[in-house]
Each structure stands twice: as structure tokens, then as C-alpha cells.
Amino acid sequence: MIKGGANSHRGSLSQIVFLLLTLLTGCATQKNTTQTPVAHVPDEGLMTHRAILAARGKGEFALTGYLAVSKTRGMRLIVSENFGGQLADVLIKPDGSVHVIKAGPMLKPEWIRKYVAADLKCIFGKPEKPCKVTVLGPDHFEIKHLIYRLDVRVVSTTPGPQPTSVFEVTQPTSK
Amino acid sequence: MSKFWRTVAGVLSICLLPSFCLVGLGSDQPKPLADPTPVLQTLQQKMASVRSFCIEFTQERQLKLFSESLKSHGYLFIDRTNQIRWETTEPYQSFLVANQKSIAQYEFQDGKWKKLNNGFPQIKQVMDQMVAMHQGRLDALKANYDISAATNGMTIITLVPKDKTVREVLASIQLRLPPDLSSTREVVMNEPASGDLTRIIFGKESRNVTFPPGTFDTEKPLDIKKVLAAIGAGK
Numbered sequence: 001m002i003k004g005g006a007n008s009h010r011g012s013l014s015q016i017v018f019l020l021l022t023l024l025t026g027c028a029t030q031k032n033t034t035q036t037p038v039a040h041v042p043d044e045g046l047m048t049h050r051a052i053l054a055a056r057g058k059g060e061f062a063l064t065g066y067l068a069v070s071k072t073r074g075m076r077l078i079v080s081e082n083f084g085g086q087l088a089d090v091l092i093k094p095d096g097s098v099h100v101i102k103a104g105p106m107l108k109p110e111w112i113r114k115y116v117a118a119d120l121k122c123i124f125g126k127p128e129k130p131c132k133v134t135v136l137g138p139d140h141f142e143i144k145h146l147i148y149r150l151d152v153r154v155v156s157t158t159p160g161p162q163p164t165s166v167f168e169v170t171q172p173t174s175k
Numbered sequence: 176m177s178k179f180w181r182t183v184a185g186v187l188s189i190c191l192l193p194s195f196c197l198v199g200l201g202s203d204q205p206k207p208l209a210d211p212t213p214v215l216q217t218l219q220q221k222m223a224s225v226r227s228f229c230i231e232f233t234q235e236r237q238l239k240l241f242s243e244s245l246k247s248h249g250y251l252f253i254d255r256t257n258q259i260r261w262e263t264t265e266p267y268q269s270f271l272v273a274n275q276k277s278i279a280q281y282e283f284q285d286g287k288w289k290k291l292n293n294g295f296p297q298i299k300q301v302m303d304q305m306v307a308m309h310q311g312r313l314d315a316l317k318a319n320y321d322i323s324a325a326t327n328g329m330t331i332i333t334l335v336p337k338d339k340t341v342r343e344v345l346a347s348i349q350l351r352l353p354p355d356l357s358s359t360r361e362v363v364m365n366e367p368a369s370g371d372l373t374r375i376i377f378g379k380e381s382r383n384v385t386f387p388p389g390t391f392d393t394e395k396p397l398d399i400k401k402v403l404a405a406i407g408a409g410k
Contacts, residue, residue, distance in 0.1 A: 046241065048245060048266060050267040050269070050282070052282060052284075052289075052291065054292070058293070059291070059292050059293025059294050060291040060292045060293065060294055061291075061294055061295060062269060062280060062282055062291060062294065066236070066238070066241070066245055068240070068241070076240070078238060078240070080236065081295060082261075082269075082271065082280075082295070082298070083301060083364065083373060084234070084236050084364060084372075084373030085344055085345070085366075086344070086366065086371070102369075104344065105340075105343070105344055136285070137285065140284075140285070151284070153267070153284070155266045155267045156266045162241065162242075163240070163241070163242055165240060166240050166241070
């Protein structure tokens with residue numbers, strides 16, 4: 001899904017140059033996140049996100065994310081496509097451990113672990129290492145990688161505790 | 176306790192008896208039909224005269240994990256020439272539009288519409304199937320689905336994907352119609368094993384409307400408010 005084609009080396013090079021330029025010149029809206037979430041996240045609640053995943057050479061995909069959050073129990077994200085088909089189900093425990101509960105046909109478990117979980121931590125959690133998130137608005141964020149760009153908007157937040165089972169590892173496909 | 180509340184309590188206590196409520200509310204077990212052909216033929220005949228649809232929908236994503244279903248709302252436009260537009264208006268704005276030549280998806284971001292580049296390759300097939308379902312042309316789906324029918328208070332047409340790979344992500348699609356097969360009230364997409372499902376509930380419907388130019392344009396689509404105003408379906 002996110003492999004480059006024949007022209008990807010050229011594209012990657014230009015993107016690296018762009019990335020270096022961005023790092024050198026700085027960007028007023030970019031945040032280097034290490035600790036607190038970039039997004040406004042309730043202590044306990046359920047958030048709905050709308051995202052556009054632009055994968056190099058593969059096009060743009062509209063996604064809906066359902067994120068249950070708990071300050072003490074972790075984060076659980078379910079990613080769906082337009083008509084509800086599930087693409088990813090991932091749990092991140094408060095210690096930062098990632099549990100891929102379900103991987104749909106489009107996303108491999110290792111991609112969910114490496115990219116989905118990492119981006120989730122960058123915007124809504126505590127990333128282990130610095131990551132660049134561009135804040136496009138109060139509830140609008142963008143993360144650029146060499147092979148894809150993720151544009152995420154928070155469309156609703158419902159505060160309140162979620163069921164215990166949400167934060168339990170029930171059917172892990174990988175740890 | 177007043178007489179009114181005693182009556183309410185009485186009705187509620189009777190309703191706690193599952194068998195009574197299931198029968199009383201018309202939710203008894205569906206009775207499978209030995210041959211779904213007559214139902215499918217009747218449905219196709221009923222829909223054959225319908226030139227176009229504008230239908231309000233509520234999409235409910237029911238995940239066993241969460242106590243409440245996750246809802247979105249919007250409109251579905253279909254016309255006889257197999258053009259379709261599926262537009263979500265709440266809690267976010269997004270639409271898929273397909274005509275005979277092309278398909279496009281738009282997302283509303285930062286005050287303007289953004290056309291997505293390519294996207295899911297199977298979307299065109301899903302849109303075509305959606306048109307066929309609403310036009311009662313279920314014969315067109317027989318190549319991809321095993322079709323059966325059952326009745327209780329409603330007529331339930333079940334489509335099970337023939338392809339094993341598809342069945343790994345979609346166990347079945349159920350169309351729920353009133354006994355007279357006059358309209359599709361619900362479409363339920365069941366996921367395998369988990370019990371999770373997506374329910375699309377169709378509400379207010381206008382038929383044989385004339386959509387204004389641009390409704391199904393994939394390059395310069397007409398804004399939904401203008402479409403709704405033109406067909407007299409605006410709120």
C-alpha cells in the first residue's frame with residue numbers, strides 16, 4: 001500500500017530536501033511533541049476523527065477513527081472506511097505498549113504498529129520520541145512521513161468513561 | 176400511584192416477558208422462504224417505475240466494544256441512469272459521487288471542498304451494488320452473492336458474499352423492507368465473528384424527482400443545499 005513505484009526515489013529525494021528545508025527554516029505551526037498530547041484529549045471519553053491518508057503513489061483514502069481514551073487505562077482506536085469496514089483496531093496501554101487487536105485487508109499488523117499507533121501517540125498521547133505534528137487548527141492536525149501524509153480532524157468528543165473491556169487485550173494479533 | 180402510571184407499569188412488566196414482547200412488537204424469528212425468486216421479481220417490478228430517489232439516511236456503526244452506536248446522517252441520491260451520490264452531512268461532510276463515466280470523493284475541510292485523489296478501488300463496485308439494491312435489481316448481484324429471503328413483520332433479503340476473501344470482512348448484507356416491498360427501510364452490513372455491524376436506516380424519501388444539472392458531476396458537483404432546494408427536499 002505504501003511502497004513507492006519507479007519514480008519514488010526521485011519523489012523521496014525531493015521530500016527529504018523539503019523536510020530538511022522545513023527543519024532548517026522552522027515552521028510556526030509545527031510542534032515538536034514529546035510529552036503532552038497535541039490535541040485536546042479528555043481524561044475519559046470517546047472521540048470521532050475524520051482523516052485523509054495520502055499514500056505515496058496509491059492515492060488518498062478517507063477514514064473514520066473512533067478513539068476511546070482513558071488517562072489511566074490507555075487508548076483504543078478503531079479505523080473504518082466509508083461504509084464501516086474495519087481497517088484497524090489497536091490498543092495502546094498507559095505504559096506505551098501497542099497491541100494490534102485486528103488488522104483489516106488494507107493494513108498489515110506491522111504497519112498498524114509502526115505507523116498508526118505511532119501517529120496516534122504523536123497527536124493524542126505521549127510519544128516516546130519527538131515527532132512533528134503540524135497544527136492546522138484547534139482540532140486539525142497533519143503528520144508528514146516520507147511515504148505518506150495523514151490529515152486528521154477531530155469531529156466530535158464525548159467525555160465520559162468507556163467500558164472496561166475497551167482497554168483490555170482480548171484478541172491480540174501481535175504484541 | 177395514579178391509574179395512568181399503574182397502567183404503564185403493568186404494560187412494562189408484561190413486556191419483560193420476552194415471548195410476549197417479541198410477538199407483540201413483530202420481532203418474531205424470520206421465516207425463510209424456500210424460493211426467494213417471487214419476492215425478488217415483485218421488488219424489481221415495484222421499483223421499475225421509479226425514476227429517481229432522494230433518501231435521508233442515518234448510518235449507525237454498532238461496535239460491541241462501545242455502549243453507544245456511532246451515528247452519521249446524510250442523503251442518498253440515485254437516478255435511473257445509475258448515477259449515485261452518497262453524502263454525509265453530519266458529524267462531518269463528505270460525499271461519494273458516481274456517474275456513467277467516473278467516480279469521485281470529496282471531503283469538506285477548512286471551509287472548502289477537497290477532491291480526493293483515487294482512493295479505495297472497490298468503491299465503484301460498492302456504489303454500483305448500492306444502485307442495484309435500491310432499484311430492486313438484485314438479479315444483478317447474483318454473481319457475487321447468494322441471495323435468500325425471509326419474512327416476519329418485515330421482508331428480509333440476505334446477501335452472502337460468494338467470495339471467501341470478501342466474507343472475511345463482510346459476513347452478510349441484509350435489506351429490510353415492509354411487506355409490500357415499497358421501499359428499503361434498512362440495510363445492515365454484518366461483520367464476521369465480532370458481531371459488529373453497520374446499520375443504514377432510511378428515512379424521508381422523495382421519488383421521481385428531477386435532479387438539477389451538476390448533482391452527479393464528479394468534477395464540479397453542485398452543492399447539496401442547492402440540490403435539495405431544487406428538488407424541494409430542503410429543510
